[in-house]
Amino acid sequence: MSTAAIRDGGYSLLELIVAACCTALLAGAVLSLLVGSARTERRRARSLDAEMRVDSALQAISADLRVVGVGLEGGRSVQRGGHDTPIVGALPNGGIQILRSLGPALEVRAALNANTYEVGATGSLVAGMEVVAVGQPGRPSGAALPAGSVVSIIPGSGSEIVQISWGAGVVAWGLPRALLPITWREYALRGFNGAHQLRRRDRGGFWQPVVDDLSGLAVRYLIDRDGDTIPDSATTAGAVPGTSERLLFVRLEARAEAAFGQEVAGSKWVRVEPQ
Numbered sequence: 001m002s003t004a005a006i007r008d009g010g011y012s013l014l015e016l017i018v019a020a021c022c023t024a025l026l027a028g029a030v031l032s033l034l035v036g037s038a039r040t041e042r043r044r045a046r047s048l049d050a051e052m053r054v055d056s057a058l059q060a061i062s063a064d065l066r067v068v069g070v071g072l073e074g075g076r077s078v079q080r081g082g083h084d085t086p087i088v089g090a091l092p093n094g095g096i097q098i099l100r101s102l103g104p105a106l107e108v109r110a111a112l113n114a115n116t117y118e119v120g121a122t123g124s125l126v127a128g129m130e131v132v133a134v135g136q137p138g139r140p141s142g143a144a145l146p147a148g149s150v151v152s153i154i155p156g157s158g159s160e161i162v163q164i165s166w167g168a169g170v171v172a173w174g175l176p177r178a179l180l181p182i183t184w185r186e187y188a189l190r191g192f193n194g195a196h197q198l199r200r201r202d203r204g205g206f207w208q209p210v211v212d213d214l215s216g217l218a219v220r221y222l223i224d225r226d227g228d229t230i231p232d233s234a235t236t237a238g239a240v241p242g243t244s245e246r247l248l249f250v251r252l253e254a255r256a257e258a259a260f261g262q263e264v265a266g267s268k269w270v271r272v273e274p275q
């Protein structure tokens with residue numbers, strides 16, 4: 001039988017094997033390209049998700065820092081339990097606590113005694129709430145603002161009689177112009193299902209989740225120690241700035257795990273400006 005006759009009958013076995021190999025190589029290359037593209041897309045998606053988690057954590061804390069001390073008329077610390085507590089400070093677990101105003105200051109109309117005041121009726125005060133005395137005429141500049149807790153409230157016609165339990169060591173500098181209700185908001189990383197979750201709570205309340213799956217949170221405090229408005233030191237979390245020091249900036253750093261053991265990190269500077 002001639003070669004031409006064989007050719008008219010189809011392909012040889014060798015040609016089929018070569019064609020199959022070429023097809024397999026081409027399919028493998030295409031599959032490898034698709035798998036690589038999918039892996040890259042997954043890595044990009046996880047990195048983007050990690051960036052969003054980091055940004056959400058920084059935004060949540062910085063939002064409270066930007067309004068710290070509203071209504072304190074420039075006060076940078078309050079006197080609680082015989083100690084001066086800065087309006088921004090570190091927690092033992094590496095978190096941060098921030099003083100927050102709970103509403104407008106209540107005008108003090110009269111003092112019935114050293115602990116009882118007549119204030120304008122708003123219905124915003126409840127027993128156990130913490131308040132700060134502002135506008136005392138005899139308070140030295142830079143001194144801590146007296147803080148106390150509401151013991152009882154007697155509603156009246158257009159006014160309320162409020163009894164305050166001032167903390168030990170609170171100095172009487174005259175009748176305060178107003179009482180400002182406050183709370184302390186705390187942020188910290190806490191373990192949850194084998195991961196770390198950024199949580200927050202108002203003092204005495206329950207921890208609420210803010211951002212899931214963070215791998216780290218660090219807070220640094222830039223302090224002016226000599227009054228020249230220039231930061232002199234950066235204190236790591238765990239050291240509370242003293243009231244004799246002026247806190248100028250807080251640097252927030254957050255990290256989240258992305259793909260293949262890599263981490264995404266972000267940071268934000270926030271200027272502390274009591275209002």
